[in-house]
Structure formats: structure tokens, C-alpha cells
Amino acid sequence: MRHYSVELAVPGGGRSGTVAVYGHWGRPVLVFPTEGGDAWEFARNGMIGAVEGLVDAGRVKLYCVDSFDAETWSAHHLPLEERAWRHAAYETWVLDAVVPHIRADTGEGADIVTAGCSLGAFHALNFAFKRADLFPLALSFSGNYDPATWKSWGERGDAVYFNSPADYVANLHGDHLAWLRQRLSVLLVCGQGRWEDTTGALESTRRMGGLLAAKGIRHELDLWGPDVPHDWESWRRQLAHHLPRFS
Numbered sequence: 001m002r003h004y005s006v007e008l009a010v011p012g013g014g015r016s017g018t019v020a021v022y023g024h025w026g027r028p029v030l031v032f033p034t035e036g037g038d039a040w041e042f043a044r045n046g047m048i049g050a051v052e053g054l055v056d057a058g059r060v061k062l063y064c065v066d067s068f069d070a071e072t073w074s075a076h077h078l079p080l081e082e083r084a085w086r087h088a089a090y091e092t093w094v095l096d097a098v099v100p101h102i103r104a105d106t107g108e109g110a111d112i113v114t115a116g117c118s119l120g121a122f123h124a125l126n127f128a129f130k131r132a133d134l135f136p137l138a139l140s141f142s143g144n145y146d147p148a149t150w151k152s153w154g155e156r157g158d159a160v161y162f163n164s165p166a167d168y169v170a171n172l173h174g175d176h177l178a179w180l181r182q183r184l185s186v187l188l189v190c191g192q193g194r195w196e197d198t199t200g201a202l203e204s205t206r207r208m209g210g211l212l213a214a215k216g217i218r219h220e221l222d223l224w225g226p227d228v229p230h231d232w233e234s235w236r237r238q239l240a241h242h243l244p245r246f247s
Contacts, residue, residue: 003021005018006018008101014092015093018039020040021064022064024058026054026060026061032114035067035119037067037069039065047239051243060247072090080160095131112135117232121140122140125138126145126165129169132180132184138186138187142234143190144199146200149200169208180215186212188212188220191230192225193225193227193234194230206223
């Protein structure tokens with residue numbers, strides 16, 4: 001399997017991060033790690049191996065990125081609004097450094113899939129909603145889409161609202177909603193076993209499925225059984241099950 005890594009910085013200065021790339025050709029998939037994870041996390045936990053056949057066949061090319069969670073959403077000593085404002089640096093890095101690299105590598109017209117597990121699932125969904133022109137498909141596994149439940153404190157403002165799918169999806173309307181109905185597709189996957197309840201993932205996934213249904217946005221809600229926990233073994237199986245349909 002062809003793979004390499006690259007350190008990318010925001011043009012003109014700013015935070016840099018690593019992108020680990022797997023594959024030689026195929027539909028580009030931008031992979032976000034779990035909370036505090038790095039670009040190598042997917043490979044370390046067997047996720048690349050779970051879809052190795054697709055990668056080797058040139059059906060997908062995976063771009064796995066670092067997280068900035070330690071300074072943003074996981075900085076629990078900060079009020080939630082400040083964490084959300086700090087997330088803007090991550091958004092800038094992804095949009096101004098990572099996406100241009102993917103486009104240069106796979107072609108300017110390539111639609112990029114987002115994917116992630118746990119907190120990575122939140123990133124996959126949030127980026128797709130905010131920039132469906134770039135990311136028309138989100139694959140989200142065991143996500144919690146409400147930052148207000150992440151050990152939050154302090155007053156919430158626009159920064160939190162516009163990074164909280166649990167909030168803004170409910171208020172989508174008009175031409176933008178009509179465009180999202182045409183452009184965006186979402187896959188929500190979650191087990192019903194251990195830790196899916198304590199992380200809030202199961203409840204949040206169900207709620208997000210209901211919001212998407214109410215807004216008429218294309219989506220699939222796939223809930224696995226009570227023997228499927230919030231862990232890498234589950235996500236390996238779920239990714240191997242679903243990714244072939246989108247590549």
C-alpha cells in the first residue's frame with residue numbers, strides 16, 4: 001500500500017499539522033481522529049487495514065489528519081464559547097491547507113468525503129454541513145453532535161451555535177436548506193453497546209437522525225446492536241461494511 005505523510009501549514013503563517021495519506025488513487029476521504037488523536041491513529045487502530053482492499057484497488061485514498069482538540073474542544077478549563085472560537089484555527093487549517101493538498105493530489109473537481117469516529121464523527125458532520133460545496137458526504141460513527149454536553153460551562157454565543165449541529169440543523173430553512181437537500185448526504189452509524197450511552201453518542205445519533213429526517217436531508221441511520229460498543233473493533237467492522245458503497 002502506498003502511503004506517505006506531509007506537514008502542512010496555513011498559507012501565510014499559522015498552525016501546522018500532519019496529514020497521513022494512504023493509497024495511490026480513488027475517491028478522497030478526509031479522516032478526522034478521535035478526541036486528541038493524531039494523523040496516525042487510524043492506521044494504529046487497524047482502520048486502514050480494515051479497508052485495505054479498497055485502498056489497494058484504487059477505489060479510495062485516505063487523508064488522515066491531526067486534531068487540534070487539546071487547544072479547542074478538549075480544553076475543559078476554558079468556557080465552551082472560547083473553545084469554539086479556538087476551533088476556527090482548525091477549520092482554517094483544514095480548508096486552507098489540507099483541502100488544497102487533497103485537490104492538488106486527486107484533481108480540482110474531486111468531491112471529498114469526510115469520515116470520523118467519536119469526536120471525529122462530529123468534525124466529519126460539522127465540516128460537511130458548513131462546507132457541503134467541498135464535502136458532500138459525511139460518514140459519522142458513534143458521534144455526539146452537541147458540544148454543550150462536552151463538560152461545557154459558561155455562556156454560549158455564536159461560535160458555539162455555528163459549530164453545534166444539534167442546534168443549527170433544527171433551524172435550517174429557505175434556499176440554503178433546499179441546496180443542502182440537493183447536495184449533502186449523511187451516514188450516521190452507532191452501536192447500542194457499552195460506552196455508546198455514557199459518551200452520549202447513541203442519544204445524539206438518534207436525535208440527529210430525527211433532525212435530518214425532519215429537514216428532508218438525505219441520510220441513513222444505522223444502529224447496530226447492544227453487543228456493539230463504542231470502540232475500535234466496532235468501528236473497523238462498521239467502516240468495512242459501509243465504505244465500499246461510497247467508493
